[in-house]
Amino acid sequence: MATLDRADTFIVDVPTIRPHVLAMATMYSQAMVIVRLTDSDGVEGIGEGTTIGGLSYGDESPESIKSAIDTYILPVLRTCNIAHVGATMAKVAKSVRGNHFAKCAIETALLDMVGKRLGVPVSELIGGGRVRDTLPVAWTLASGDTARDIAEGEEMLSLRRHRIFKLKIGKRDVRADVAHVGEICKALGDRASVRVDVNQNWSEAQAKLGMAMLQDVGCDLVEQPIPGDDIAGMARLSAAQAVPLMADEALRGQRTALRIAATGAAGVFALKVAQSGGLFATAEVAAIGTAAGIGLYGGTMLEGGVGTIASAHVFATVPELAWGTELFGPLLQVEEILTEPLGYADFNLAVPTGPGLGIALDEDKVASFRRDRTAPLLHTVSAGA
Ligand code: MUC
Ligand code: MG
Numbered sequence: 183m184a185t186l187d188r189a190d191t192f193i194v195d196v197p198t199i200r201p202h203v204l205a206m207a208t209m210y211s212q213a214m215v216i217v218r219l220t221d222s223d224g225v226e227g228i229g230e231g232t233t234i235g236g237l238s239y240g241d242e243s244p245e246s247i248k249s250a251i252d253t254y255i256l257p258v259l260r261t262c263n264i265a266h267v268g269a270t271m272a273k274v275a276k277s278v279r280g281n282h283f284a285k286c287a288i289e290t291a292l293l294d295m296v297g298k299r300l301g302v303p304v305s306e307l308i309g310g311g312r313v314r315d316t317l318p319v320a321w322t323l324a325s326g327d328t329a330r331d332i333a334e335g336e337e338m339l340s341l342r343r344h345r346i347f348k349l350k351i352g353k354r355d356v357r358a359d360v361a362h363v364g365e366i367c368k369a370l371g372d373r374a375s376v377r378v379d380v381n382q383n384w385s386e387a388q389a390k391l392g393m394a395m396l397q398d399v400g401c402d403l404v405e406q407p408i409p410g411d412d413i414a415g416m417a418r419l420s421a422a423q424a425v426p427l428m429a430d431e432a433l434r435g436q437r438t439a440l441r442i443a444a445t446g447a448a449g450v451f452a453l454k455v456a457q458s459g460g461l462f463a464t465a466e467v468a469a470i471g472t473a474a475g476i477g478l479y480g481g482t483m484l485e486g487g488v489g490t491i492a493s494a495h496v497f498a499t500v501p502e503l504a505w506g507t508e509l510f511g512p513l514l515q516v517e518e519i520l521t522e523p524l525g526y527a528d529f530n531l532a533v534p535t536g537p538g539l540g541i542a543l544d545e546d547k548v549a550s551f552r553r554d555r556t557a558p559l560l561h562t563v564s565a566g567a
Pocket of ligand 2: 379381405406430431452
């Protein structure tokens with residue numbers, strides 16, 4: 183029996199290494215909700231709930247994630263034997279609807295504790311268990327400038343850090359965006375795989391034109407070209423276009439995965455732990471994709487070290503990860519808030535092998551970025567226009 187003894191939930195704001203230009207917002211810093219739980223035996227677990235651009239990406243914000251945890255989820259945890267993660271999260275689901283990001287942060291912390299108690303990595307507690315120790319990692323070129331993106335891509339290739347690049351488009355005219363992608367494809371040639379993410383910003387007509395043109399310039403994959411709730415539109419585009427469509431914002435757990443699979447709305451799933459509602463749910467989304475012959479990709483919400491490693495543990499259990507991952511979030515931030523640097527080398531990220539998540543927070547770094555202990559970096563995300 184393990185009961186919850188202490189809980190601390192706080193937001194850290196870490197500046198990005200350069201402005202990150204997305205269709206819906208430009209990021210200058212990342213806000214991450216960190217939760218730290220301690221049980222009655224003194225075992226500690228950490229989790230992260232992170233979104234992008236305040237409320238411009240989805241319907242949970244850093245502030246709402248913290249509030250959902252503190253006000254509604256922790257009181258439930260205080261009534262549970264938290265050594266049983268599945269039963270605890272089932273009880274949470276009865277009193278808290280939705281709020282996938284908040285639930286994911288809590289489930290991560292509970293799994294970290296159980297892994298430490300059992301002496302096994304979190305990846306051994308999920309799905310069919312761990313099948314790999316390293317994950318290919320993409321980088322997002324989103325400086326807002328084509329020449330700078332090409333230089334950044336070249337640098338990543340020469341450092342042997344990334345050879346998969348995702349370009350953020352959808353803000354400009356379709357033809358201007360495709361010209362930008364075409365220049366990058368031409369410059370990087372067959373040394374890299376180039377993909378795009380439109381973050382829902384095209385109409386179906388724009389997507390029809392854009393996807394056909396993108397295929398011609400050598401783009402390998404088009405992520406969420408139209409709104410995620412337009413499953414019928416995604417199915418029409420997937421049927422008509424040769425370049426695969428990847429579902430991101432459309433994918434919010436098992437039911438949406440089943441609907442997308444059943445309607446042929448996407449050829450690839452971007453698996454995301456927070457969007458799916460937790461690590462267990464992500465493994466189930468992956469299983470639905472695999473059963474439907476859908477290609478799998480390990481997505482990110484640009485989490486810091488904790489959320490990135492939680493995701494890595496899940497992706498390490500996916501038998502076939504045809505499109506790799508984009509677990510580069512910590513590299514976009516000026517500093518990692520962990521005691522040990524993450525293992526990025528040779529185009530891959532090493533999945534930790536220690537018990538639980540296999541990572542620890544650096545208390546000094548945490549203190550220097552905590553919103554409640556520093557001058558807030560609030561509202562440093564500017565709306566896209
Ligand atoms: C998204 O929409 O996929 C992932 C990489 C990046 O730059 O932004 C994200 C979110
Ligand atoms: Mg996306």
